[in-house]
Amino acid sequence: MTPEQPRARASDRPSGSDHPIHFDGQLVAFAEDLRSEGVAVGTSELIDAVGALEHVGWADARSFREALATTIAKSPEDRRVFDLVFERFFFRATEMQAVRLEVSEPQTRLGARNDDSEEVDLDELRRQIAAALEDASESDLRDLAKLAIAAFARGEGSGVLGVDVQRIRRALGLRAEPQPDLPQDDPRRDGTDRDQLRRFEQALRRELERDQIERTHDLPPKRPLSDLARSLPGGPVQDLAAVHKVVVQLRRRLASQGHENRGHTRHAHVDVRATMRASLQTGGVPVQLRYRPRRPRRPELFVLCDVSTSVTSASTFFLSVLHALHDAFRKQRSFVFIERISEVTEVLQRERDFKAVAAAIAKNAGVADVSGYTDYGRVWSEFLAEIEDELHPRATVIVLGDARTNGRPPREDLFAMITERAGRTYWLNPEPRLYWNYGDSVISVYERYCEAFECWTTAQLEEFVKVLSRPTVR
């Protein structure tokens, strides 16, 4: 798929056929690498992988990779991590071999050049690269990246690869947005395809890294995958669509959640009537017992969502959660709050589109944002006043917020009243547990009355969902 893999295997294979242990060792090392990134690779799966490799041709990079993937990565999330680790592992393996054998690639950098004669050429080059980018394959991208580095990466670089990559991209004048001030025939005028641009940046990064290895004759320390790269399809370009894609999946989970762990209580009650009916088939002998079906709990939800400035980074996430919850639970009332609360149930019911919801809430949710600081005490009292009669033991209250009171009284007595009336109360805190109770965070005061969860990734959210739809024992 990418140009490294043929080389990666080229360097592994000869030794693999002479000393079979060598290649197996590589595969085990690869599995170790995957395990360190949290993919559970069992020994039986490795055996399968080796078995599968016996049946596919290694000459094709794609089959090699797919054969490994199908035996090792068993979910879309694992597959994503697998791809990233695969790239990293075989890139490093190849470079390691190259350093050992002292192979260096020719023409990675143009030597000394006289700048004045090349200014014009560079502009032409920019245009050519942009034009070639439109339909470049992976190996073309690699060549383009090399070309761009040779032409635009002057000097030793900043030492930080990400910075260098962005500098080269800017030097090329590549942007995803249309650039109307460019001449008509310039390929960059309508903006470069976002995915293509991302792939180009990856190629740049790889080539820069290769350069660096060649210069220093050593491999840089291995960087663990970041949460962002592993969880969201689309890698570094994190946008709303990506967040929402994950939430859509969550929505499906929510809808079916609680269906699978009912086994131990399923046989609780014999349905006498149905059993008698069934026994007619066997001449009145009740051979088959019929059980009363257990209905899944359909929780009634009250959701309070903090949209103040201290949770700005998390509020997009929270709003999409709110949005997804609304689709899954029929009986839900939603509130947003900063200093005061405001009900947004209707907005969420009316608008299907998430962006419209976010805009509507931002514009006229009427949260009376005087100071922009959360006032939990006031929120509780207003919530109680509005909802007191409707809270009942079957209701669930969920608070999405960071419990930062800005020095105002937390009024946990009011919060206690809410939790007392509601059946269950949960608190989702967008801050890592490490920061809880530091500064003006008073989560421990509220935690006495409810269950608090750390929630800033979709994985944590899923954990919470499991708790939420767990059938209650009554």
Add this chain to the structure above:
Amino acid sequence: MPVTPASVQEVEGGLREVGYLPGPSTALVSFLATKLGKPVLVEGPAGVGKTELAKALSRYLQRELVRLQCYEGLDEAKALYEWNYRKQLLRIQTEAGDTGWDKVQDDIFGASFLLERPLLTAISSPDPVVLLIDEIDKTDQEFEAMLLELLSDFQITIPEMGTVTARSHPVVLLTSNNSRELTEALKRRCLYLWLDYPALEHELEIVRLHAPGLPETVAHKLVEVVQMVRELDLKKPPSIAESIDWARALLLLGASDIDPETFRDTLSVIVKHRTDLDIVAERVGVRLAAPAQTA
């Protein structure tokens, strides 16, 4: 005579011949499944051709397809085997009182009183079959656990009769809509295949195959629109089956172009929710009206 493929290319060609255009990794995984004798867990959104793959494989390999449709509350009696109570009762009643218990007991737990359900059928068939366990995520975890014996050793234990071992090795496909996490134990025993919505060219090829009479420009535009619609946040994005349906509908109507009007009239073929209809009509309809933007 069942076919045994020798290479990935053979599988790919074979699947194409029976009217299924495999994606990049589909042919490879199918090939490995026949070679390694391991079940394949196929996951992906609804309507990307998971079930269709099993059907195509059975046509290509010239094996019978045995299908087990899973649903909530599915149990052994409906998936594996069941004793035919009524026949057993009749047997006991027709016996005169002097037969002796031992004889009757041996008798009523014999093969002729056993009702074969799909899984038992699949492994006891003399010719190898393709076994499709559809929507495994709809069942309970207990059922999954019960499947483990079948999937790893291809045998089923019936207490009264002993262990039934497979006479032939079936190709097993399990499909899941990913609506719940399957157990690790099950995943370990399977090869994994993730099917996603196809890329533009691939889908175009599929549409061409299933609606050959459709003018090229219309087919191209159709696929572009469908891909555009999938980008939107819909309750149910259109599947491949729906784009084929749409292509056929357009063929019937004799449409020579997808203009905003045709689009509005036939929209309900690909979008099945009221709220979704509004979103699509608004977003895509506008873009169709301004043809420069559709490219």
